[in-house]
Amino acid sequence: MADRLHELVARSLMIDGATVTDDLRYNSIPEWDSVAHMSLIAELEDAYSVMLETDDIIAMSTVGKIREILRKYDVEA
Amino acid sequence: MWRPDLLAGRVALVTGASRGIGRAVAEALLQAGADVFVHARRREAADAACAALAGPGTVRALGFDLDDPAAIRAGFAAVQKEAKRLDILVNNAGILREALVEMASQADMDAMWGTNLRGLMIACQYGARLMARAGGGAILNMGSIMGRVGNPGQSVYAATKAGVIGFSLSLAKELGPKGIRVNVVAPGVIETDLIAATPEPVRAALLGRVPLGRFGTPQDVANLIVFLASDLAAYMTGQVIGVDGGLVV
Numbered sequence: 001m002a003d004r005l006h007e008l009v010a011r012s013l014m015i016d017g018a019t020v021t022d023d024l025r026y027n028s029i030p031e032w033d034s035v036a037h038m039s040l041i042a043e044l045e046d047a048y049s050v051m052l053e054t055d056d057i058i059a060m061s062t063v064g065k066i067r068e069i070l071r072k073y074d075v076e077a
Numbered sequence: 078m079w080r081p082d083l084l085a086g087r088v089a090l091v092t093g094a095s096r097g098i099g100r101a102v103a104e105a106l107l108q109a110g111a112d113v114f115v116h117a118r119r120r121e122a123a124d125a126a127c128a129a130l131a132g133p134g135t136v137r138a139l140g141f142d143l144d145d146p147a148a149i150r151a152g153f154a155a156v157q158k159e160a161k162r163l164d165i166l167v168n169n170a171g172i173l174r175e176a177l178v179e180m181a182s183q184a185d186m187d188a189m190w191g192t193n194l195r196g197l198m199i200a201c202q203y204g205a206r207l208m209a210r211a212g213g214g215a216i217l218n219m220g221s222i223m224g225r226v227g228n229p230g231q232s233v234y235a236a237t238k239a240g241v242i243g244f245s246l247s248l249a250k251e252l253g254p255k256g257i258r259v260n261v262v263a264p265g266v267i268e269t270d271l272i273a274a275t276p277e278p279v280r281a282a283l284l285g286r287v288p289l290g291r292f293g294t295p296q297d298v299a300n301l302i303v304f305l306a307s308d309l310a311a312y313m314t315g316q317v318i319g320v321d322g323g324l325v326v
């Protein structure tokens with residue numbers, strides 16, 4: 001089964017889902033720059049009904065890290 | 078074009094709306110048709126203000142301390158949950174502690190920085206994120222004439238208000254492409270609790286420097302904010318607008 005978080009990241013960054021792994025890193029591809037990061041955050045917040053702390057947004061440096069931080073908000077992504 | 082329901086369907090949040098300028102702003106937005114979140118440090122104070130306000134829009138109370146970043150986030154999360162959007166953010170709450178510069182305490186410096194500037198910055202962060210999703214919005218930040226020209230006894234306060242201006246001008250540039258307008262309202266001397274402690278001789282001297290011959294009312298400031306929050310000001314951003322009767326400090 002496809003990973004929901006990977007799908008969301010791929011859709012938001014407009015990249016091929018097959019290239020998304022938990023190791024994918026912020027700023028490591030042109031599609032994931034700071035502007036795209038804020039759109040991704042908005043999509044995460046809508047999808048999981050949370051409002052993320054600014055420090056957590058900054059700390060979301062990889063897909064795996066996003067998953068880990070979302071757990072703090074009681075979200076299993 | 079102006080019409081009585083200028084802000085119908087818009088969701089607004091006014092900080093520090095339990096009294097003074099903020100309360101007049103909340104009431105004016107409400108009368109223009111907006112749904113308004115009335116904020117104060119304590120929830121009870123916000124509830125009391127809500128009970129006294131009426132308009133075509135709905136009122137909801139919010140209580141959080143702007144000096145506490147985690148509390149600000151929780152407040153905006155409540156807005157997101159209850160209204161799902163935010164169109165107008167008025168960062169009005171502020172404190173003034175006067176002291177000669179040699180006698181300004183670090184506690185007062187921290188308090189004014191925490192509420193007047195850091196709290197406002199964090200509120201803008203969360204507010205802008207909500208607005209960006211709905212395609213735009215209007216942020217109004219409360220500056221002060223003292224942030225532009227300075228005033229004896231108000232160095233720390235004036236520094237926070239000058240900071241509000243620099244912060245807001247930068248946001249106007251950064252958030253413009255997201256459809257978010259950011260403007261600063263810079264009142265002169267307005268009759269509220271904030272200036273209640275100002276000694277009579279100082280008040281008299283200040284009054285003598287207001288060409289329009291009176292101090293301002295909270296309504297004077299609220300009128301400007303309704304305009305700036307509305308589409309009448311659709312092409313205005315990055316401005317610092319005085320509402321000061323022509324006060325020369």
Ligand SMILES: NC(=O)c1ccc[n+]([C@@H]2O[C@H](COP(=O)([O-])OP(=O)(O)OC[C@H]3O[C@@H](n4cnc5c(N)ncnc54)[C@H](OP(=O)(O)O)[C@@H]3O)[C@@H](O)[C@H]2O)c1
Binds near residue numbers: 141143192222266267
């Ligand atoms: N009055 C003037 O002459 C004048 C001139 C220039 C600029 N301004 C600016 O206009 C704004 C409003 O002033 P005002 O005269 O209406 O002041 P005010 O009558 O003293 O009211 C201040 C409001 O801010 C709230 N507030 C203060 N600190 C807070 C905090 N840490 N967290 C949450 N809420 C807080 C207060 O809530 P509580 O009830 O909880 O205290 C109150 O609702 C301020 O930014 C002020 O600097 C005023």
